[in-house]
Amino acid sequence: MRSGAEAVQLSSDRVESALPTRNRLSPGTAVVGALCAAVALWILVFATGTSAGAAVAEPGEFIVTMLDGFTLAGLLFIVSSGFTLIFGLMRTVNMAHGSLFLLAAYIAISVQQRMVGKTNNIVPEEVAITSWVVPMLVGSLAASVLGIVMYQVFLRWHPGQDLRQALITIAISIIIADQLLANFGGLAQRMIWPGAVTHFFEILGERYATSRLFMLAISLVVGGALWFWLNRTRMGMVVRAGVDDQEMVRALGINISAAFAVTFFVGSFLAGVGGAMGASFAGAAPGTDGSWLLNGLVVVIIGGLGSMKGAAAGSLLFGMVQAFAPAYLPTQYTFYAIIVTFVLLAAVLAIRPNGLYGKAEQ
DSSP states (O other): OOOHHHHHHHHHHHHHHHSHHHHSOOHHHHHHHHHHHHHHHIIIIIOTTBSSOOTTTOHHHHHHHHHHHHHHHHHHHHHHHHHIIIIIISOOOOTTHHHHHHHHHHHHHHHHHHHHTOSSSOOGGGOOSHHHHHHHHHHHHHHHHHHHHHIIIIITTSTTOHHHHHHHHHHHHHHHHHHHHHHHOSSOBOOOOOGGGOOEEEETTEEEEHHHHHHHHHHHHHHHHHHHHHHHSHHHHHHHHHHHOHHHHHHTTOOHHHHHHHHHHHHHHHHHHHHHHHHHHTOBOTTHHHHHHHHHHHHHHHHOTTOHHHHHHHHHHHHHHHHHHHHHSBGGGGGGHHHHHHHHHHHHHHHOTTOSSOOOOO
16 A cells, blocks of 8 residues: 555656646757747848848848748649648549649630630730639639549549559549640740739839739638638538548438539639639649649648648748748758758658648548
């Protein structure tokens, strides 16, 4: 038998061993926190010899760079939210997501050229809002129709077979890429922003394009619509429930296959919206599909599988890194900016192995 004092000491030791671990900083968290503090101090005070300059000396450059990060994050969110729906929520590996992006971009460019009546030297003043919105919707619908055909014909028969799904969609992406090259050529093409959103305004002596804010506004609308669909509609609730326990949803008499088909349609449509916006922002060319597929993968890994909140957070972090790295690295080292992306990825996974909002697999 233990004395009362021994029992109290033993109980205290158990409490100390159990509770403080939740409050202690892990070594990875401490290192990442110190790194973030050092980066912030560098940007604010010591970033001389960079293209932007220290924020205290060049506040206009700092604000413009931050806006660049926000607007790029908006485009990344649209692309990655479709990828999150398909890969994260449905657990369906779709390596042709980038090909749907590029398909929608080329179709939107072609439709816009026909609506304007010119194929070369189109200027924004010749493009009305409808001459941008209609091509974007047409391209997105084409991507979503191809996506749902791909899902119904090839993917729905292989649930949970990640490797087989990956191989099937890689083959489809190669076929799509070849067809796009044959029909649209190998030269870069661009979709033109409407003239109403191509003005400039001044921020602390720096000019900024309203088209980038227009892109951010579209992403906010898309994000709000997705949140409402997934959290306030019956279809969204069925999708989320089906991901957690598909057999129980089927037992309730709900057609989960139809719900997943609608989800794949929406995810492909979002890839198309991103394609039209990406074609306006940076143009479309062979190889663009692979770049945006990689961007979507990075965002989903950072944010966590199956989380729209994670897609938003991952897009914001990735967008900020993409904007700040080339602006605030010393000018002789700006070609290392791409490496900072993988530093971000490693830092997040060091703290949260399943991503910022991801859940561990049961």
